[in-house]
Amino acid sequence: QVQLVESGGGLVPPGGSLRISCAASARTFSTHAMGWFRQAPGKEREFVAAINWRGGSTYYGDSVKGRFIISKDNAKNTVYLQMNSLKPEDTAVYYCAAAPSSWDFTTWGQGTQVTVSA
Numbered sequence: 001q002v003q004l005v006e007s008g009g010g011l012v013p014p015g016g017s018l019r020i021s022c023a024a025s026a027r028t029f030s031t032h033a034m035g036w037f038r039q040a041p042g043k044e045r046e047f048v049a050a051i052n053w054r055g056g057s058t059y060y061g062d063s064v065k066g067r068f069i070i071s072k073d074n075a076k077n078t079v080y081l082q083m084n085s086l087k088p089e090d091t092a093v094y095y096c097a098a099a100p101s102s103w104d105f106t107t108w109g110q111g112t113q114v115t116v117s118a
Contacts, residue, residue, distance in 0.1 A: 009112030016086050022079045022096030029077040033099040036081045038092035086116045
């Protein structure tokens with residue numbers, strides 16, 4: 001079964017950077033597209049970034065484009081989200097997710113809180 005283990009959230013000042021991680025099983029990592037989503041209080045879940053299972057294609061939501069980078073480490077079966085130039089609006093619970101096909105994200109991590117505040 002798919003198992004995702006997230007880590008790396010925390011409190012960051014505006015303009016700062018943070019890297020969060022999501023470790024997956026080898027099977028999941030090698031066959032699933034991976035993505036990051038976030039949900040702020042009172043708001044709907046928002047797409048942040050995704051990477052295909054080959055690792056060759058990446059996609060970003062408009063609100064984070066140019067600031068966030070999604071990447072993967074094949075040796076560690078881990079997907080990362082590097083967040084730069086953080087804004088208070090980036091404050092949310094960040095979830096990683098796995099999609100077996102067609103970008104249908106069906107399995108989710110536990111979520112990690114990212115708070116951007118002075």
